[in-house]
Amino acid sequence: LYIDLHLMSCLYFSSYSAMQVPFCPMVGSEVYSSEVKKTEVLMENFRRAIGLRIKENKEVYEGEVTELSPEESESSTGGYGKNISHVVIGLKTVKGTKQLKLDPTIYDALIKEKVAVGDVIYIEANSGAVKRVGRCDAFATEYDLEAEEYVPIPKGEVHKKKEIVQDVTLHDLDAANAQPQGGQDILSLMGQMMKPRKTEITEKLRQEINKVVNRYIDEGIAELVPGVLFIDEVHMLDIECFSYLNRALESSLSPIVILATNRGICTVRGTDMTSPHGIPVDLLDRLVIVRTQIYGPIEMIQILAIRAQVEEIEIDEDSLAFLGEVGQQTSLRHAIQLLSPASVVAKANGREKICKADLEEVCGLYLDAKSSARLLQDQQGSYIT
Known part of the structure; x- marks a missing residue:
C-alpha cells in the first residue's frame, strides 16, 4: 500500500468525526474506456473524493x-380552464x-x-x-x-x-453544472427522454467551479473535507496516467490518495523501463510505503476462523490448525476457498461440522496455483501448445 501525504497536515480527523468524509474506491483498469479519456476518469474520481460542507x-x-x-x-386566456x-x-x-x-x-x-x-x-x-x-x-x-x-x-x-x-462532492457540482436541467424547446425535451450518454466535463468548467468553491471557503460559507481516493491494481495505469496523477496531486483541492498493488519489479505500462511495483520512480519518491508482512500460522488460523463464522460454517480446532498449515504451504486465499467445498463434503457424509478428513479429501480434489503450474510443467507434453 502507498499513501500520498499531500494535504495530510491540514486534515484533522477529529474535527471531521461528525462529517461525511468521502471515500472513492476504483480499480486501475477502470480508466480504459472507448468513450472517455483516461485522464478524465482519473479526475472524475479525484473530484468524487473531495467533499464540500456548505453551511x-x-x-x-x-x-x-x-x-x-x-x-x-x-x-x-379565456376558455373553460382555471x-x-x-x-x-x-x-x-x-x-x-x-x-x-x-x-x-x-x-x-x-x-x-x-x-x-x-x-x-x-x-x-x-x-x-x-x-x-x-x-x-x-x-x-x-x-x-x-x-x-x-x-x-x-x-x-x-x-x-x-x-x-x-454535504456535496466536487463531482456533484461538476455534473450539475455540466448538464443543467430545464428548457421547454423540443431539443431539451428530447435530450431528457433519451438515454444519457457519458460525456466529459471540460477543464474550463472545473476551473470556474474551483474559483467559486475557493471564494465560499474564504467567506466561511463552505468547508473543504478532503476524502480518500483508493486506487487498487495501480500497476494497470500507464505512464500518461501517472504523469496526470503527479500534476493532480499538486492542486490545492486534492484528496488523500492510497495506491495498492501486489506487483514487484515490473515494467511501467507504456514504457520500456522497469520500476518497483510498476510505478515510476519520481512518483514513488512522493509516497509513504506501508510495509506488509506474510501472515504467520496463528494469524492464518484466526482469519480462517473469522471467515468460517461469516460463512456460517462449523469447523473444529484440529481442522482449523490443519487448514492453517495448508495456507502456509499454498496461500491464505486457497485455504479460504477450501472451506465451502469441505462444508459440502461434511454434509454429504451426514455431519454439520467440518473435520480433518473432509479437508484432506477436498485437498485431493482441488489444486492450488503452485501445484497446478508444477503439474503442467511435468506433463507439458500431454497438452496442446
Missing part, C-alpha cells in the same frame, strides 16, 4: 402542514401556528415534493424552495405497516432562521 443561515417557514388549499381563478391564483397553507409548531399565502410556483414545488396535510416541511423565504422532512410522528400509529419516516413536530416559531448544512 447557510436562511430564513425559513417550518412546521407541520395543517391546511393546504389552492385557490383557483378564471383563466386569463389557473391557480395562490395557495393557502397552514403550518404548526410547538409554539404556535401561522397561515401563509404562497405564490402559484411554490404550489408546483409542493406537488413535486408530494406534500400532504400532516407532513413536516420547510419553505425557504428567499428562494421559495420546498423540502419535505417527513411525516409528523403524531400519525405514527396511523398504519400497522409503515414505510414513512416519522419526525417530531418542529420546536420554536414557524418563521425562524435556520442553519442548513449540505
Whole structure:
C-alpha cells in the first residue's frame, strides 16, 4: 500500500468525526474506456473524493402542514380552464401556528415534493424552495405497516432562521453544472427522454467551479473535507496516467490518495523501463510505503476462523490448525476457498461440522496455483501448445 501525504497536515480527523468524509474506491483498469479519456476518469474520481460542507443561515417557514388549499381563478386566456391564483397553507409548531399565502410556483414545488396535510416541511423565504422532512410522528400509529419516516413536530416559531448544512462532492457540482436541467424547446425535451450518454466535463468548467468553491471557503460559507481516493491494481495505469496523477496531486483541492498493488519489479505500462511495483520512480519518491508482512500460522488460523463464522460454517480446532498449515504451504486465499467445498463434503457424509478428513479429501480434489503450474510443467507434453 502507498499513501500520498499531500494535504495530510491540514486534515484533522477529529474535527471531521461528525462529517461525511468521502471515500472513492476504483480499480486501475477502470480508466480504459472507448468513450472517455483516461485522464478524465482519473479526475472524475479525484473530484468524487473531495467533499464540500456548505453551511447557510436562511430564513425559513417550518412546521407541520395543517391546511393546504389552492385557490383557483378564471383563466386569463379565456376558455373553460382555471389557473391557480395562490395557495393557502397552514403550518404548526410547538409554539404556535401561522397561515401563509404562497405564490402559484411554490404550489408546483409542493406537488413535486408530494406534500400532504400532516407532513413536516420547510419553505425557504428567499428562494421559495420546498423540502419535505417527513411525516409528523403524531400519525405514527396511523398504519400497522409503515414505510414513512416519522419526525417530531418542529420546536420554536414557524418563521425562524435556520442553519442548513449540505454535504456535496466536487463531482456533484461538476455534473450539475455540466448538464443543467430545464428548457421547454423540443431539443431539451428530447435530450431528457433519451438515454444519457457519458460525456466529459471540460477543464474550463472545473476551473470556474474551483474559483467559486475557493471564494465560499474564504467567506466561511463552505468547508473543504478532503476524502480518500483508493486506487487498487495501480500497476494497470500507464505512464500518461501517472504523469496526470503527479500534476493532480499538486492542486490545492486534492484528496488523500492510497495506491495498492501486489506487483514487484515490473515494467511501467507504456514504457520500456522497469520500476518497483510498476510505478515510476519520481512518483514513488512522493509516497509513504506501508510495509506488509506474510501472515504467520496463528494469524492464518484466526482469519480462517473469522471467515468460517461469516460463512456460517462449523469447523473444529484440529481442522482449523490443519487448514492453517495448508495456507502456509499454498496461500491464505486457497485455504479460504477450501472451506465451502469441505462444508459440502461434511454434509454429504451426514455431519454439520467440518473435520480433518473432509479437508484432506477436498485437498485431493482441488489444486492450488503452485501445484497446478508444477503439474503442467511435468506433463507439458500431454497438452496442446
